[in-house]
Amino acid sequence: MQRRHNILFIVLAALVIALFVCDLAVGTVSLSLGDVLSALCGGDTDEMSRRIIIDIRLTKAIMALAAGIALSISGLQMQTLFRNPMAGPYVLGVSAGASFGVALFLLGAPLIGLSASGALGTLGTAGAAWIGAAAVLMLIIALSRRIKDIMVILILGMMLSSALGAIVEILQYLSDEQSLKSFVVWTMGSLGDVTRAQLAIILPLITVGIALSIATVKPLNTLLLGETYARTSGINLPRTRRAILLSTTLLAGTITAFCGPVGFVGLAVPHVARMLFRTADHRTLLPASALIGGVMLLFGDLLSKALLLPINTITALMGIPIVVYIVLRNRNLMQ
Amino acid sequence: MIRLENISLGYDGRTLFDDASLHLKAGEAVALVGRNGAGKSSLLRVITAIEKPHSGRVLLDGKDIAALSAEERARLVAFVGTERVRIANLRCEDVVAIGRAPYTNWMGRLQSSDRAIVAHALQAVGMLHFAERTIDTLSDGECQRIMIARALAQQTPVIILDEPTAFLDIPTRHQICRLLGELAHREGKCILYSTHDTDAALPVCDRVAIIEEQHLYDVAAKEANVRISALFGL
Numbered sequence: 342m343q344r345r346h347n348i349l350f351i352v353l354a355a356l357v358i359a360l361f362v363c364d365l366a367v368g369t370v371s372l373s374l375g376d377v378l379s380a381l382c383g384g385d386t387d388e389m390s391r392r393i394i395i396d397i398r399l400t401k402a403i404m405a406l407a408a409g410i411a412l413s414i415s416g417l418q419m420q421t422l423f424r425n426p427m428a429g430p431y432v433l434g435v436s437a438g439a440s441f442g443v444a445l446f447l448l449g450a451p452l453i454g455l456s457a458s459g460a461l462g463t464l465g466t467a468g469a470a471w472i473g474a475a476a477v478l479m480l481i482i483a484l485s486r487r488i489k490d491i492m493v494i495l496i497l498g499m500m501l502s503s504a505l506g507a508i509v510e511i512l513q514y515l516s517d518e519q520s521l522k523s524f525v526v527w528t529m530g531s532l533g534d535v536t537r538a539q540l541a542i543i544l545p546l547i548t549v550g551i552a553l554s555i556a557t558v559k560p561l562n563t564l565l566l567g568e569t570y571a572r573t574s575g576i577n578l579p580r581t582r583r584a585i586l587l588s589t590t591l592l593a594g595t596i597t598a599f600c601g602p603v604g605f606v607g608l609a610v611p612h613v614a615r616m617l618f619r620t621a622d623h624r625t626l627l628p629a630s631a632l633i634g635g636v637m638l639l640f641g642d643l644l645s646k647a648l649l650l651p652i653n654t655i656t657a658l659m660g661i662p663i664v665v666y667i668v669l670r671n672r673n674l675m676q
Numbered sequence: 677m678i679r680l681e682n683i684s685l686g687y688d689g690r691t692l693f694d695d696a697s698l699h700l701k702a703g704e705a706v707a708l709v710g711r712n713g714a715g716k717s718s719l720l721r722v723i724t725a726i727e728k729p730h731s732g733r734v735l736l737d738g739k740d741i742a743a744l745s746a747e748e749r750a751r752l753v754a755f756v757g758t759e760r761v762r763i764a765n766l767r768c769e770d771v772v773a774i775g776r777a778p779y780t781n782w783m784g785r786l787q788s789s790d791r792a793i794v795a796h797a798l799q800a801v802g803m804l805h806f807a808e809r810t811i812d813t814l815s816d817g818e819c820q821r822i823m824i825a826r827a828l829a830q831q832t833p834v835i836i837l838d839e840p841t842a843f844l845d846i847p848t849r850h851q852i853c854r855l856l857g858e859l860a861h862r863e864g865k866c867i868l869y870s871t872h873d874t875d876a877a878l879p880v881c882d883r884v885a886i887i888e889e890q891h892l893y894d895v896a897a898k899e900a901n902v903r904i905s906a907l908f909g910l
Contacts, residue, residue: 559784563774565766566826569757573724574830575750575778621766624783 346625349617353632357406360639364402365394367646400540404532405642405652406635408600409610411547411592413634414554416607417614417626418585421561423485425495429608430593433495434477436602437502439594440528441509442473447524448512463539466527470598475590477501482586530601530653532642543599550591554627557584561623603638603653605660610634612667677702677833677866678723680892683732685718692718695732696892698885700868702833705860707853707877707897708870709904710887716870717758719887720836723868724755736834750778754827756837761819762812768822769807772797775829797828800863801855817848824855828863835859837869841876849876857881874904 365377372390379386380394416429423433430436446469480501485494513521535543560581563571572578593607614629615621641655648655678700685692692715700706710716721727723734725741734741736752744752754775761771775797776790786794798804801821811819820840827835840856841849853873857880860867868885871877878884884900886893888907895903904910 556782559777559780559782562770562784563777565763566761566771566774567757567759569726569755569759570761570774570826572726572746573750573753573755574774575745575747577746615765619765620770621763622770 342620346618346620350628350632353629353636357632357635357639360636360643361402361406364405364639364642365398367643368393368398396537400535400537401533401642402639403540404535404543404600405638407544407547408532408596408603409606409634409636409638410631411550411596411634412603412606413610413614413630413637414551414627415589415593416609417611417623417630418554418557418561418589419607420611421564421623422582422585423494424564424567425492426612427495427608429605430474430589430597431602431604431608433481433498434502434505435474435589435593436597436604437505438473438475438477439470439597440473440602441505442469442471442476443527443598444509444512444524445469445473447527448509448516448520451517451520452512452515467539467542467595467598471590471594474594474597475586477505478586478590482582527601528653529651530603530656532600532638532645532652535599539599543595546591546595550588550595551631553584553588553591557581557588558623558627561585562621565621601653603656605656605664606634606637609660609663609667610637613663616667677704677737678868679735679738680723681733681735683719683722683734684730685715685722685727686730691890693887693890693892697732698892698894700866700883702866703860703864704882705857705867705880706869706883706885707874707881707900708868708885708887709872709874709877710870711908714887716887717838719892720755720838720868720870723834724753724836725749726755747778750830750832752832753834753836754830754832756820756823756827756835756840758838758842760816760843761823764810764812766811767807768803768809768811768814768825769794769798771811771822772825772829775826775831778830793831794829797825798822800828800859801825816843817845817852820844820848820852821855824852824859828859833864833866835865835867837867839871840869841871841873846876849873853877854880874900 362374362377366372366374370393376386376390377394380391419428419430419433420426443466446465481498484497488494560571560576563574563576568578596603610633611630613633614626618625618629637659641652641659645652645655680696680698683696684694708716718727722729741749772794773786776786777784780786780790798807801824803821803825806818811822841852844852853876856867856869859865878897878900881897883897884895886895886904886907
């Protein structure tokens with residue numbers, strides 16, 4: 342078992358590195374792997390290639406990797422916390438919350454005569470997405486304390502998503518063309534619009550989110566048996582819930598804030614990790630999900646460049662078959 | 677080992693029981709019986725501090741559980757609930773290892789002593805050969821044994837079980853009740869479990885706690901049948 346895990350970890354890490362380098366080489370201007378390596382190592386390349394790789398593609402590739410890791414870890418946490426294999430940031434309305442926040446900011450603010458643009462606009466968008474995501478998660482957690490049936494919580498999460506979606510539609514209907522366009526572009530998701538300065542905000546936030554998720558592996562393992570067992574095994578449940586909530590907000594909220602809603606990664610990747618590693622132990626599943634998430638989004642970014650499609654479309658097309666396959670293969674997935 | 681002092685409990689203006697007191701000793705297996713909705717599960721939830729009583733206090737090993745942290749409580753009392761645990765990829769050994777949570781470090785890393793305790797717990801419920809199996813492949817009775825092993829691995833002087841024989845077939849009900857009696861006597865645990873299955877429980881428990889009409893009665897196992905008939909008007 343341990344041997345199998347080690348081999349899988351090595352293969353996945355190698356895949357991440359290979360895809361990362363490919364992601365730097367592939368684009369509208371095609372560059373050789375030699376160019377990429379010498380640009381990264383400060384070797385001898387022409388100025389043009391160096392700037393494309395370091396200034397544009399490196400930021401984007403780092404963003405893809407970070408998004409894959411963050412969304413997958415967040416999905417794993419949500420699935421265990423809600424004891425629901427179909428949970429994830431997207432399904433439970435976290436992305437809807439983020440969209441709602443952004444819609445209020447991009448569409449609602451101009452309606453009452455306020456408008457933000459430039460750096461303030463980007464940070465405002467991100468902040469609004471965050472607050473929206475955190476508010477929805479808080480509501481879901483509050484509901485989950487009172488409602489024991491996980492299916493009811495899932496349905497409430499979906500209804501909440503739809504309700505927020507409806508309000509967003511009203512805002513869209515009332516908005517002018519320009520704000521509408523900036524909102525629609527945000528919803529399509531993009532890894533490429535992130536600047537290096539933004540990356541300097543995103544990476545520390547995600548690092549804190551990952552650190553929190555690592556700190557909660559033991560409570561997550563006890564939560565596999567349900568909250569009663571977690572509590573009677575000595576876990577401080579309110580504190581654990583807050584830590585997981587904060588971690589997911591930092592991870593999924595931050596990525597959604599800067600890249601738009603990137604669906605199905607958080608839902609599908611933890612299942613792939615369970616299938617490959619055949620374990621329920623979060624000490625293995627957490628790094629496994631992070632690596633598989635990195636592979637999925639780097640590969641998705643390559644595909645999105647090749648097919649000229651938004652990343653959100655690609656992750657849906659990649660993630661849906663994985664989820665369908667796993668549900669059909671493992672019929673006792675639902676408890 | 678378990679001392680209930682003047683416990684009152686109820687919901688929505690309805691009193692489940694009033695001023696209930698009980699004292700259970702180490703090495704005793706005690707069955708808790710009563711009608712549906714009489715408050716058996718609630719009482720067990722109060723003893724495990726999942727629920728708070730309206731008034732009164734619960735002492736475990738002489739300590740008031742309200743004053744303890746979750747981890748300190750988890751070293752005094754282990755709980756086996758009615759929730760069915762059926763998780764793919766979760767090995768029995770890992771389920772039992774979760775019982776070590778109050779003793780392991782922040783990552784839950786098991787020391788060799790923890791592994792020995794897990795193996796001993798599996799052995800005690802006769803499930804050592806199931807260690808590598810995943811829990812979703814087990815029968816209800818096997819699954820219940822694993823959950824009892826998890827409670828044993830927690831190394832607490834008190835173990836509380838909520839209807840451990842529900843969902844089980846007749847032979848397995850008797851086996852589980854016998855196992856609980858053996859564990860109490862052999863390992864010196866104080867074991868309290870709620871059940872409707874007096875046929876299986878009475879011959880192998882030491883005492884019976886009966887909830888009826890908001891009262892908690894403490895009866896010797898030998899007299900339990902007569903008292904149950906009298907109290908329930910059978």
